[in-house]
Amino acid sequence: MSDNNPCLSCGACCAHFRVSFFWGECQSAGGLMPDDQVVLITPHRVAMRGTESKPTRCTALLGDVGQGVRCTLYKERSSTCREFEASWVNGEHNPQCDSARSAHGLPPLMPPVAPSIAPERVA
Numbered sequence: 001m002s003d004n005n006p007c008l009s010c011g012a013c014c015a016h017f018r019v020s021f022f023w024g025e026c027q028s029a030g031g032l033m034p035d036d037q038v039v040l041i042t043p044h045r046v047a048m049r050g051t052e053s054k055p056t057r058c059t060a061l062l063g064d065v066g067q068g069v070r071c072t073l074y075k076e077r078s079s080t081c082r083e084f085e086a087s088w089v090n091g092e093h094n095p096q097c098d099s100a101r102s103a104h105g106l107p108p109l110m111p112p113v114a115p116s117i118a119p120e121r122v123a
């Protein structure tokens with residue numbers, strides 16, 4: 001994760017949504033996620049511990065939302081976490097990113113401003 005990643009000073013989605021995924025991503029099924037970090041929510045799905053009920057906050061999230069955060073399971077994180085992208089980081093808007101940030105009193109991320117191009121001088 002690069003230093004200019006907006007997620008490093010946010011963390012809102014980790015403290016807003018139920019973060020669920022297929023149980024097959026857990027270590028006991030051959031995946032990466034430690035089993036003790038999840039709770040079973042359906043026969044085939046688990047949720048990150050702390051996100052299965054309100055108030056929501058993944059127990060793997062360290063720090064203060066909107067200030068500075070770190071995921072202690074970054075390398076082992078689920079497909080749900082890997083696929084959730086901050087708005088505009090890859091050029092696409094993610095309304096769920098806006099929603100999570102808004103729930104924590106944070107403004108939506110804005111698309112990068114295109115560099116202005118000076119008009120060509122006409123001789």
Ligand code: SF4
Nearest residue numbers: 007010011013086097
């Ligand atoms: S809400 Fe958006 S900016 Fe904040 S941590 Fe999640 S993806 Fe990153």
Ligand code: SF4
Nearest residue numbers: 014058060061071081
């Ligand atoms: S595992 Fe990491 S990225 Fe996923 S919700 Fe928890 S703190 Fe956020």
